[in-house]
Amino acid sequence: MAIEQVLHMNGGMEDTSYARNSILQRKVISKTKPISEEAITNLYCNILPTTLTIADLGCSSGPNTLFAVSELIKVVQKLCQRLGHQGPEYQVFLNDLPGNDFNSIFKSLSGFQEELNKQVETRIGPCFFNGIPGSFYGRLFPSNSLHFVHSSSSLMWLSQVPEGLEGNKWNIYMASTSPPSVINAYQDQFQKDFSLFLKCRSEEMIAGGRMTLTFEGRKSEDPRSKECCYIWELLAMALKEMILEGMMEEEKLDSFNIPQYTPSPLEVKTQVEKEGSFDIDRLEVSEVNWNAYTDELNLTDAFKDFGYSVAKSMRVVTEPLLVNHFGEAIIDEIFSRYKVIVADHMEEEKSQFVNVVVSLTKRRTAVDLD
Amino acid sequence: MAIEQVLHMNGGMEDTSYARNSILQRKVISKTKPISEEAITNLYCNILPTTLTIADLGCSSGPNTLFAVSELIKVVQKLCQRLGHQGPEYQVFLNDLPGNDFNSIFKSLSGFQEELNKQVETRIGPCFFNGIPGSFYGRLFPSNSLHFVHSSSSLMWLSQVPEGLEGNKWNIYMASTSPPSVINAYQDQFQKDFSLFLKCRSEEMIAGGRMTLTFEGRKSEDPRSKECCYIWELLAMALKEMILEGMMEEEKLDSFNIPQYTPSPLEVKTQVEKEGSFDIDRLEVSEVNWNAYTDELNLTDAFKDFGYSVAKSMRVVTEPLLVNHFGEAIIDEIFSRYKVIVADHMEEEKSQFVNVVVSLTKRRTAVDLD
Numbered sequence: 258m259a260i261e262q263v264l265h266m267n268g269g270m271e272d273t274s275y276a277r278n279s280i281l282q283r284k285v286i287s288k289t290k291p292i293s294e295e296a297i298t299n300l301y302c303n304i305l306p307t308t309l310t311i312a313d314l315g316c317s318s319g320p321n322t323l324f325a326v327s328e329l330i331k332v333v334q335k336l337c338q339r340l341g342h343q344g345p346e347y348q349v350f351l352n353d354l355p356g357n358d359f360n361s362i363f364k365s366l367s368g369f370q371e372e373l374n375k376q377v378e379t380r381i382g383p384c385f386f387n388g389i390p391g392s393f394y395g396r397l398f399p400s401n402s403l404h405f406v407h408s409s410s411s412l413m414w415l416s417q418v419p420e421g422l423e424g425n426k427w428n429i430y431m432a433s434t435s436p437p438s439v440i441n442a443y444q445d446q447f448q449k450d451f452s453l454f455l456k457c458r459s460e461e462m463i464a465g466g467r468m469t470l471t472f473e474g475r476k477s478e479d480p481r482s483k484e485c486c487y488i489w490e491l492l493a494m495a496l497k498e499m500i501l502e503g504m505m506e507e508e509k510l511d512s513f514n515i516p517q518y519t520p521s522p523l524e525v526k527t528q529v530e531k532e533g534s535f536d537i538d539r540l541e542v543s544e545v546n547w548n549a550y551t552d553e554l555n556l557t558d559a560f561k562d563f564g565y566s567v568a569k570s571m572r573v574v575t576e577p578l579l580v581n582h583f584g585e586a587i588i589d590e591i592f593s594r595y596k597v598i599v600a601d602h603m604e605e606e607k608s609q610f611v612n613v614v615v616s617l618t619k620r621r622t623a624v625d626l627d
Numbered sequence: 628m629a630i631e632q633v634l635h636m637n638g639g640m641e642d643t644s645y646a647r648n649s650i651l652q653r654k655v656i657s658k659t660k661p662i663s664e665e666a667i668t669n670l671y672c673n674i675l676p677t678t679l680t681i682a683d684l685g686c687s688s689g690p691n692t693l694f695a696v697s698e699l700i701k702v703v704q705k706l707c708q709r710l711g712h713q714g715p716e717y718q719v720f721l722n723d724l725p726g727n728d729f730n731s732i733f734k735s736l737s738g739f740q741e742e743l744n745k746q747v748e749t750r751i752g753p754c755f756f757n758g759i760p761g762s763f764y765g766r767l768f769p770s771n772s773l774h775f776v777h778s779s780s781s782l783m784w785l786s787q788v789p790e791g792l793e794g795n796k797w798n799i800y801m802a803s804t805s806p807p808s809v810i811n812a813y814q815d816q817f818q819k820d821f822s823l824f825l826k827c828r829s830e831e832m833i834a835g836g837r838m839t840l841t842f843e844g845r846k847s848e849d850p851r852s853k854e855c856c857y858i859w860e861l862l863a864m865a866l867k868e869m870i871l872e873g874m875m876e877e878e879k880l881d882s883f884n885i886p887q888y889t890p891s892p893l894e895v896k897t898q899v900e901k902e903g904s905f906d907i908d909r910l911e912v913s914e915v916n917w918n919a920y921t922d923e924l925n926l927t928d929a930f931k932d933f934g935y936s937v938a939k940s941m942r943v944v945t946e947p948l949l950v951n952h953f954g955e956a957i958i959d960e961i962f963s964r965y966k967v968i969v970a971d972h973m974e975e976e977k978s979q980f981v982n983v984v985v986s987l988t989k990r991r992t993a994v995d996l997d
Contacts, residue, residue: 308769346769350757355733363725363760383766387720388758390733396753399678399716 282317282410286325288543289471289614293325293407294332296467296538296616300405301333303465305342309333310404312350314393315411318358322351323369325407327376330384334377344382352389352397356577359388392416394453398461406458406468410612412451413473415516419446422514427497430489430515431481440480447518451528459534464621468535474519474613476542484611485519488571491602495594504587513582515575522613535617544609567599652687652780656695658913659841659984663695663777664702666837666908666986670775671703673835675712679703680774682720684763685781688728692721693739695777697746700754704747714752722759722767726947729758762786764823768831776828776838780982782821783843785886789816792884797867800859800885801851810850817888821898829904834991838905844889844983846912854981855889858941861972865964874957883952885945892983905987914979937969 301309311329316322326349337344351362366386374381391397393408394416419442425435431443458468475485496513499505522540529535572592580588602608671679681699686692696719707714721732736756744751761767763778764786789812795805801813828838845855866883869875892910899905941962950958972978 308772348769348772355736358730359733359758360728360730363729363758366725366760383769385766385768386760388729388733388760390736390756390758396755398755399718399753402678402718 283321283324284545285471285543285612286321286328286409288545288612289409289469289541290328292539292541292614292616293329293469296469297329297332297405298336300465300467301336301345304404304463306345306404308348309345310348310350310402312352312389312398312403312406314352314397314406314408315414316351316353316357316362317411318353318361321409322362323365325409326351327369327373329405329407330373330381331377334379334381338379344379346382347384348387349384350387350389350398350403352391352393354392355390357390359390363388393457394450396457396460400460401463403458403462404466406462406466406470408469409471410473412454412470413517413519415446415518416450416453417446418514418516419443425514426511427493428490429493429496429510429513430517431486432490432493433481433483433486435481443518444480444524447520447524448528450518451520451525452532455529455532455534459532459619462619464619466619467538468617468619470615470617472520472525472613473517473610474525474542475521475611478521478523480518484609487602487608488567488599488610489515491598492571492575492591492595494598495591498594499587499590504590505583509583515578519611520613522615525613525615529615529617534620536620537615538618539614539616541614543612543614545612546607546609567596567603571595653691653694654915655841655913655982656691656698656779658915658982659779659839659911660698662909662911662984662986663699663839666839667699667702667775668706670835670837671706671715674774674833676715676774678718679715680718680720680772682722682759682768682773682776684722684767684776684778685784686721686723686727686732687781688723688731691779692732693735695779696721697739697743699775699777700743700751701747704749704751708749714749716752717754718757719754720757720759720768720773722761722763724762725760727760729760733758763827764820766827766830770830771833773828773832774836776832776836776840778839779841780843782824782840783887783889785816785888786820786823787816788884788886789813795884796881797863798860799863799866799880799883800887801856802860802863803851803853803856805851813888814850814894817890817894818898820888821890821895822902825899825902825904829902829989832989834989836989837908838987838989840985840987842890842895842983843887843980844895844912845891845981848891848893850888854979857972857978858937858969858980859885861968862941862945862961862965864968865961868964869957869960874960875953879953885948889981890983892985895983895985899985899987904990906990907985908988909984909986911984913982913984915982937966937973941965 311326313322313326330347333347334344336342351359353359363386370384373384389397393411421442422439425432425439428435428439431440462468473485475482477484480486493510496505496510500507500510522542526537526540529537572588576588579591583591681696683692683696700717703717704714706712721729723729733756740754743754759767763781791812792809795802795809798805798809801810832838843855845852847854850856863880866875866880870877870880892912896907896910899907946958949961953961
């Protein structure tokens, strides 16, 4: 399957759009903000660029798209004010796969810039926004052209469903019952993909450039760990129910696997060191409740229905993949069952998504040091 | 009226989409190709960039979007082959107003790149495509970042409907019956807009950078000249008919004016010299038949209906403006009448659109010469 042609967050502004169901991903950005802030501060002070180029990889389409970038710009503006500098020009590259709804992003930009100007005391230098369609597992930018790269809740998506998953019967991801061959296939794909990602970015970034990446991941070294796999096992349960009730062929389930990998901090560290272009400044783990709304005040009744909101937050990121494989007709049924299964589980135990955050600096090579 | 929010070519792939009715604009690009080729050849040989940055301003969405850029890349690749150079990396910026259908462009890119690779004998260096939403009457790119700018059939669109057109009764553009105040208002707006365009580009382009611009224009020094205004007078006739038949209020027509200006070569030259950042390498005029299909072989019956195809080629560029002012409901009626009026006119005389082409080089300033 060509993931590039299929994978995208649900577009538009409907009830099941990513734009309206991405508070979880926003929380992840908020939690890792101090790390990004530290990175861009160091970058700015070391390089003092007249044009600061920032790329957000896997920007999606919705309120989160410009959230991380706006926080970065605000940090630089405050810094410039303190240092008595005129702010730089900003060139912002918003990247996602070609199926992403860039039209919506582009229409929102003028409102965004007005809002940003209101929030910052100083006059912000000109911001030039670019949409960059394409997979970040390939080159997206000219050599030596980027100062800062940010990517949040995107890099756990693999470039393809790993090959060799035939043994993964009744599962859709690595699960407690997956044979070792399946785990190896997933691990291999992650290592290949992440290593390629690092290589591409190392070519695109200037020496001393900074990059902060956030993955959905796990703390455990076991790839089958419940903390990262169980949410998919619950989705597989919904699909199994439908097979047992004759609504779907077993073969359909066996041939479907989610193209994700949720690495541990050690796995991230190992790949970065192996690839060799970047130094690790920070490597941390944070957690967010499955139901991101749990911490919010003024919950509406819909949000209080935890199963409903978790199922929906999973739906908006997986629907295009599921529709592609299972067809449009049974999607509502799948998620209506999933909602109930998730709610039952959440009553039994508190579940959290684990996020691995890594902050990197592009090494100077012998050529740069000349 | 905020033109930026309204003006765009008809999106999608329907019968009345710009994508399916833009052969006229393609002919203009083809006719001016030798001028663009000369410009990019000189640029490449003088600068030998490792990354060649090309911007297409007013790229629209359809088969023309990547046409000009692909021709430019092919020229550079052939040149590199002849010179024994490895080709540069290409960074291509596709710009249009935020209402343009960028999603369609982005989805077509992978097919386009395959096609381009087939057409060129040598291996093309990596091409990085960017979508840039925004008005070219403002800054779109960082300072000193562009090598080559191309814009075709876009710059006759003004940034706004000129102020002071109250006297333009029963007309929708400059017409034989327009009072001098209307002509002055249009001229002022063009001078302001084009001068601002040149200023913005001069900030964005490197010294020695090249720019080729094609406007719909006129040969005559009279802004009311039939060669540029008559096609709009015919559209006004259709609207007048509908008023006389009680289908529309006269006030509606009087308050509508097309935000275009079709300059003469001398007017273009005067503004370039006045602004002062660019030297003129070439300034030429070319002509294309109203019905671009006239020269094509294998005409289908629909294309043989000249009134139909001219009316449609006008519809795809003006529909959003007309819908915004007159409402959706009467659009079909307007163009059904327009078609008949255009066909009658074309039987009487052969009509051509005039295109003014100018090829410019960004001057080196005292700073650049240091």
